[in-house]
Amino acid sequence: MVTLDGDSRSQARIRATYMRGGTSKGVFFDRDELPAAVREAGALRDGFMLRLLGSPDPYERQIDGMGGATSSTSKVVLVSRSERDDCDVEFLFGAVAIERPVVDWSGNCGNLTAAVGPFAIERGLVGAPADGIATIRLWQANLGKRIHARVAMRGGNVAETGDFELDGVAFAAGEIQLDFLDPAGSGDDQDEGAGALFPTGATRDVLDVDGLGPVEATLIDAGNPTVFVAAGAVGLTGTESPTEVNGQPALLARLEAVRACGAVAMGLAGSVDEATHSRPATPKVAFVAAPAAYRASSGRPVAAADVDLLVRIVSMGKLHHALTGTGAVALGVAAAIDGTVVFPLTAGGRTTRAGHPSGILRVGADVRRRGDGWAVAKVSLSRSARRLMDGWVFVPDGYLASNGRGS
Secondary structure, eight states: OEEEETTEEEEEEEEEEEEEETTEEEEEEEGGGSOGGGSSSSHHHHHHHHHHHTOSOTTSSOTTSSOOSSTTSSEEEEEEEOOSTTOSEEEEEEEEOSSSSOEEOSSOOHHHHHHHHHHHHHTTSSOOOSSEEEEEEEEETTTTEEEEEEEEEETTEEOOOSSBOOTTOSSOBOEEEEEEESOBOOOTTSOTTOSOSSTTSOSSEEEEETTTEEEEEEEEEESEEEEEEEGGGGTOOSOOOHHHHHTOHHHHHHHHHHHHHHHHHTTSOSSHHHHHHHOOSSSEEEEEEOOOOEEOTTSOEEOGGGOSEEEEEEETTEEOSSOOHHHHHHHHHHHTSTTSSSHHHHTSOSEEEEEETTEEEEEEEEEEEETTEEEEEEEEEEEEEEEEEEEEEEEEGGGGSTTSTTO
């Protein structure tokens, strides 16, 4: 739906909802309400999304757009009814770079996944009971995977308020349970379920990282492709805060070098340069360590006895303030499989308590032996979501035309 406001004739007005999902925020669209020119993949759609969020911004603030100047708040989601018999709705996720003209559609956001079901219900894309639990069957179009979201309903509306507390979010809200079904492997060029959990065929690889030398890593594709390394292998302890890490450009460059090298080894990029400049969202890179006491970003102490391991994950070039939802999926699977760099910290528990910068996240993984490999039936975790704004976003008309600056 595109209309021109009488007082803003040079801008297009498009229906949108601004939502928090987990520890992220993003702009949500009913795909059919987008201008026809930007519904499909391509430079025009990317240019539109970049301008919408205020990127690229050399000041790294996204002042002239809807972005929040962090990797957790510079995101878009396109939702539509699904034509699949086993799904109700499908969604496509875009990670919008802040200072560069890049929209990465290669992965999913596990946190914003929690908001897809509520959005679909409120927009009438799927039915739900007036009271009780609505199970919304989602198709994650980036990865070609199914996810079930259990959304509480109250009086005909999504129960957005509640007493569920999520570390990294200041206020309690209604709990949303997510089941990531058969999350191993990704990519729309694969048959469902045919993706490789370990793209290299090994639970542990040695990466030859420029400037670091050999680094042991687990390269796993579950939730999102992820590179796990021991914190000590990159000179860290696992207790670091985002402020400590993000203020060190040399350290971030070192972590990016590991990530890019892992991307090449996983077959996701042809070179480390391509991984850095064209595929910044996936794979993620995370470092893990044995339990230790630390202070969460809120100031709350986290005891070593309350966690099974420490994890820190990098998203779009910066240390994440909590733990990405898809990173939690990958972590839960890696923690259950002998031979990964994560397994020795947990001894294969089905539920992992991960200590992250904002507190603790619990993730459960149903992982079983299948022949010489592993089968992942599902990974479960709880998030919350809430509408923050519903109305219109405005984007200059030039970004909707093939001769505009967005083309």
